[in-house]
Amino acid sequence: MSVLNIRGRQKLEGFLSVQGSKNGALPLMAAALLHEGTTILHNIPHILDVHFMIQILEALGCICTFEGGTLAIDASVLQGAQLPREQVGRMRSSIFLIGPLLGRCQEAVTYQPGGCSIGERPIDLHLWGLRQMNVDITEEEGTICLSTGGLTGKEMTLAFPSVGATENILMAAVKANGTTVIKNAAREPEIVQLCLCLNRMGAKIQGIGSKTLRIDGVTALHDSEWTNQGDRIAAATYLAAVAACGGEAVLHGIEASQLYSVLSVLSLSGCEVFCGTSSVCIRSLEPLRRVPYIRTSPFPGFPTDMQSPILALFSVVPGETVIEETIFENRFQVVGELGKMGAQIETDGTRARICGVRMLHGACVRARDLRGGAALVVAGLAAHGTTRIEDCSHIQRGYEDLEKRLVRLGADIRLEEETQTQSANRA
Ligand code: UD1
Numbered sequence: 001m002s003v004l005n006i007r008g009r010q011k012l013e014g015f016l017s018v019q020g021s022k023n024g025a026l027p028l029m030a031a032a033l034l035h036e037g038t039t040i041l042h043n044i045p046h047i048l049d050v051h052f053m054i055q056i057l058e059a060l061g062c063i064c065t066f067e068g069g070t071l072a073i074d075a076s077v078l079q080g081a082q083l084p085r086e087q088v089g090r091m092r093s094s095i096f097l098i099g100p101l102l103g104r105c106q107e108a109v110t111y112q113p114g115g116c117s118i119g120e121r122p123i124d125l126h127l128w129g130l131r132q133m134n135v136d137i138t139e140e141e142g143t144i145c146l147s148t149g150g151l152t153g154k155e156m157t158l159a160f161p162s163v164g165a166t167e168n169i170l171m172a173a174v175k176a177n178g179t180t181v182i183k184n185a186a187r188e189p190e191i192v193q194l195c196l197c198l199n200r201m202g203a204k205i206q207g208i209g210s211k212t213l214r215i216d217g218v219t220a221l222h223d224s225e226w227t228n229q230g231d232r233i234a235a236a237t238y239l240a241a242v243a244a245c246g247g248e249a250v251l252h253g254i255e256a257s258q259l260y261s262v263l264s265v266l267s268l269s270g271c272e273v274f275c276g277t278s279s280v281c282i283r284s285l286e287p288l289r290r291v292p293y294i295r296t297s298p299f300p301g302f303p304t305d306m307q308s309p310i311l312a313l314f315s316v317v318p319g320e321t322v323i324e325e326t327i328f329e330n331r332f333q334v335v336g337e338l339g340k341m342g343a344q345i346e347t348d349g350t351r352a353r354i355c356g357v358r359m360l361h362g363a364c365v366r367a368r369d370l371r372g373g374a375a376l377v378v379a380g381l382a383a384h385g386t387t388r389i390e391d392c393s394h395i396q397r398g399y400e401d402l403e404k405r406l407v408r409l410g411a412d413i414r415l416e417e418e419t420q421t422q423s424a425n426r427a
Contacts, residue, residue, distance in 0.1 A: 027096055031171055056087045106147060123164075156180075237399070304325060
């Protein structure tokens with residue numbers, strides 16, 4: 001088990017280069033399956049989820065070479081369309097491999113991904129969309145078998161702009177017969193990037209960035225290279241950390257336009273924010289002000305992935321802030337851990353009411369999910385004394401070299417890889 005030890009109350013100052021996007025990289029890697037050749041992806045972060053995805057691609061027969069931040073995926077020969085059960089269990093986002101597999105092999109076998117710690121996360125919209133495109137789906141004892149006599153383009157309207165369902169349907173549509181129109185599609189920057197990358201590979205997608213995507217099916221793609229965008233959620237997490245600790249930092253490698261809703265909240269709280277070409281500067285000098293109400297919603301709204309880190313930030317801003325979570329039903333798990341550090345937060349269904357305190361204190365806490373873990377880091381950096389965060393593998397799923405990046409900003413944070421014996425002794 002890995003553990004982070006943080007001695008809080010250090011100002012954060014300096015320059016930080018933002019990692020490549022996790023939620024951008026994973027669908028790009030899935031898209032490589034559509035092409036019987038090589039796709040080269042740059043700026044891919046070294047995080048656990050990327051390594052799990054590489055294992056799945058290799059199990060399917062791809063040859064993957066990952067050096068520096070460049071990942072070459074040779075998908076010339078696939079050995080089958082059955083996803084490896086163990087990795088599917090580990091990584092929920094394996095679900096969006098079924099669209100590309102159907103496009104490539106006309107079949108896919110996967111498993112019902114278990115309920116995730118942040119909510120039920122059903123896959124009904126993914127399967128509904130694929131059924132519209134002439135895919136037969138059977139499910140028995142958790143095994144989902146999908147096959148098609150030929151993917152057929154279709155016009156459809158998603159009941160909710162699901163990121164994963166949009167990605168899956170979009171990738172299946174790239175090689176379908178005829179035209180697919182997805183209405184009420186998700187518009188997250190990761191979807192925009194996926195469409196642009198697919199077009200670079202030879203797909204024909206229009207309406208990119210809008211709620212309606214039109215995909216004209218093609219028969220083949222070609223070798224291509226793509227540079228993954230910066231991670232807007234990782235960037236926003238570091239901005240929240242600087243806001244909570246005080247200081248001034250410049251983040252490079254991120255499009256400020258993707259962070260608009262987060263930057264608005266930080267500005268309202270009294271931080272000074274300056275946006276450059278692919279950089280953002282934050283200055284947090286004065287005591288911050290509460291922001292009365294924040295509500296998560298699909299892009300361009302406030303991202304659900306930033307809800308936990310922003311909860312940690314407003315725990316140390318005097319006054320009351322209410323956060324409403326509208327995307328995932330179980331995303332306030334971190335509240336109990338923040339409470340151990342002195343935070344005063346009450347939850348009631350989809351709302352968290354934060355009564356900001358002057359100071360948190362260090363404690364021994366546990367990361368239960370990726371963004372909740374990031375929230376504990378923000379809280380630990382702002383808290384008086386030492387915080388020990390256990391189960392940091394959740395954080396390592398999505399944040400590349402988090403502690404090294406924060407040390408460069410002046411934080412006192414150390415990663416400790418605990419041996420199994422140490423962990424057993426402690427238990
Ligand atoms: C993606 C992101 C995740 C982010 C989320 C919302 C990746 C790898 N993950 O997750 O970090 O928090 O978008 O921005 O990119 N839903 C259904 N049925 C479905 C699919 C989704 O009811 O078939 C519901 C979900 O339960 C949830 C909501 O729709 O309540 C949003 O889910 P979705 O946008 O699909 O999120 P993910 O793609 O899983």
